[in-house]
Structures are given as structure tokens and as C-alpha cells.
Amino acid sequence: MLFQYCLRMGDTHNVLAHRMGEWCTNGHILEEDIAMTNIALDHIGAARAWLTYAGEVEGKGRSEDDLAYFRDERAYYNMLIAELPNGNFADTIARNFMFDAFSVLYYSELQNSSDETIAGIAAKVLKEVKYHYKHSADWVLRLGDGTEESHQKMQDALDEVWRFTGNMFEMDSVDQTLADAGVGVDASELKATWLNLVQKTIEEATLKLPENNYMISGSKEGMHTEALGHMLAEMQSLARAYPDAKW
Amino acid sequence: MSVDNNQGQLWEVFIQSKNNLPYKHVGSIHASDKNMALQNARDLYTRRGEGRGIWVVPSNCIVASDPVDEASFFDPSEDKVYRHPTFYVMPEGAKNI
Numbered sequence: 001m002l003f004q005y006c007l008r009m010g011d012t013h014n015v016l017a018h019r020m021g022e023w024c025t026n027g028h029i030l031e032e033d034i035a036m037t038n039i040a041l042d043h044i045g046a047a048r049a050w051l052t053y054a055g056e057v058e059g060k061g062r063s064e065d066d067l068a069y070f071r072d073e074r075a076y077y078n079m080l081i082a083e084l085p086n087g088n089f090a091d092t093i094a095r096n097f098m099f100d101a102f103s104v105l106y107y108s109e110l111q112n113s114s115d116e117t118i119a120g121i122a123a124k125v126l127k128e129v130k131y132h133y134k135h136s137a138d139w140v141l142r143l144g145d146g147t148e149e150s151h152q153k154m155q156d157a158l159d160e161v162w163r164f165t166g167n168m169f170e171m172d173s174v175d176q177t178l179a180d181a182g183v184g185v186d187a188s189e190l191k192a193t194w195l196n197l198v199q200k201t202i203e204e205a206t207l208k209l210p211e212n213n214y215m216i217s218g219s220k221e222g223m224h225t226e227a228l229g230h231m232l233a234e235m236q237s238l239a240r241a242y243p244d245a246k247w
Numbered sequence: 248m249s250v251d252n253n254q255g256q257l258w259e260v261f262i263q264s265k266n267n268l269p270y271k272h273v274g275s276i277h278a279s280d281k282n283m284a285l286q287n288a289r290d291l292y293t294r295r296g297e298g299r300g301i302w303v304v305p306s307n308c309i310v311a312s313d314p315v316d317e318a319s320f321f322d323p324s325e326d327k328v329y330r331h332p333t334f335y336v337m338p339e340g341a342k343n344i
Binding site: 031142 | 254255279286
């Protein structure tokens, strides 16, 4: 059960890291290119911590790399929002903004986990996601309250990503059992605070909170959007072609 | 300075490596506002633990001496060695002055 939980956390960071890594050499200015790849590296670090711990918990000798590169799409449990393609810059910012706001709230709670390893990972990751949130929220403001075109692109991006936000707050029996035991967090309880947080920035940016309430789910059972399979094919191809490759 | 390119304005970056030490110029970055300048400076110049403090200053706010004035600005100090503390005799018992 704890193994499953660690996979979900690790997969989410790993998949988002890969998406942010895809921006490398494609940023609109050099500085932003580096900012985004820095964020990618933070997520890689978080993914490594979670997947290493997952391997320890499982106790079958699987390393972080075994878990990252030798599981297929249906055995990946990342949040759907993490796998969404980068799209244009506003799409990336909208996706990250929703996730970063959630992560700040989630890790603020998780650093009090009764599991010492998890509390340690959470305290470290919290510092990083706070910075990510600052970065993405600032861009929501800049683009929303920018030109007519940037405003429209930012609004379209928020509307597009909205249906994937409900998935972040879903609780199944794994989540509930761990939350009740003080190991995990009850994500559903964070939803109201999260909504306030994102609404504040969205309104300040002269944008509108999306009204669509239809939410897509499935990640807890390994069901994904069509985007994940393509990403994993690219991400895992090197490790699978050369299983003994070392840096 | 050109701000009508799509790179944003130029900012000079100063990093303080430890508390109480002076801020040192480390380079420059592009950004379109203060927050972005600070964040870009953080991402470019403190990735390897170089600092605990950052200043960013719009490059066009810096007033610099002109190389044309170099001789009149700096040459007059060359023959005034008595301005160096080494000119003074250390009093007995003083460890430093």
C-alpha cells in the first residue's frame, strides 16, 4: 500500500520532470529556458527520492531506475495533469500553476507525516515547490494582465487544463488508509484552500476561473491520456535499449 | 539600451556569498520586470550554492565612468603612496590598524 503511494508521488514528479525537460533549448529566452530546466531538475530529484523509497518499501531490490524505466503506461500512476503535453508556453504555465499550488498545500501537510522518510522528502520538496509556485503564479499574472493575445492564450490554457485538476484531490482506499494513519494527507480536504489560492491569482491576472466542472480521473488505476504512452516510449527507450548503461 | 527586442530589459546581478560580506557583481540577465529579474538571477547565478543574497539593478540605472576620462580620473592617485596604509608605522603592540 505504501509502495503504491510512493509510486504515485514519484511517477508524478518524474513525468512532470520529463515534460519540463522537453523545454530545454526551446525556451523563449535563455533565462526562461534555464528556469524551466531547473524546475525539471527539482522534479527529477523529488522523483528519485520517492522511487528509491518505493523500491525499499517493496523490498524486491528494484532501484529507482528499474521503477522509472521498466514499467509500462498502465503501471504508471502519475497524476494526469503531470503528463499533459507542454503545448504553448501559457499551456505549460497553466498546468504547472495548478499543480504547484496543489503541491505547496500538499507538502506543507505531508512534512508532518508519521513516516520519517516521507516527512524528510516532503520538507525538502516543499522548499522547491514553493519556488515553482512563485514562478508559475508570476507568469499567470504577467500573461493574463499582459497583451490581448497573451491574455487570451492564458485564459484558453486555464480552460483547457481545468478538467484535469479534480484528479489531484481524488482519494481511494490507499490514500485514505495512509491519511488515516498519519502517513499521507487527505487531499480532498485541501480543495477549498486550493481553489481560493488559484482564484486569487487568476482574478488578479484579470482572468476568469474556468466554469467547467467535468473532471477526468483514472490515474490511480493506471488509466492515462493518450499523451503518456508517447512520452514513456521516448523517455524509456535508451534505458531499455542499453539496460546496463551507466553515466 | 534597447528594450524593444523580445528579450526584455538588461539587469546587472550582484550576489552576496555569505551574510555581512559585500555584494559582488557576477553578470547580467534579461527580464521584463523586477520579480522576473530576481528569479532569473537566482536560476542563473545561484544554482551551485554561490549565494545567500541577490541584488538586481536595471543596467541603465548604473552610472559608469567613461574610458576617455581614465587618465584624469585615475592617474593622479598613482604617485601618492602615502595613501596606502603600509606608509604608516605600526605602533608597538598593535596587531592591526
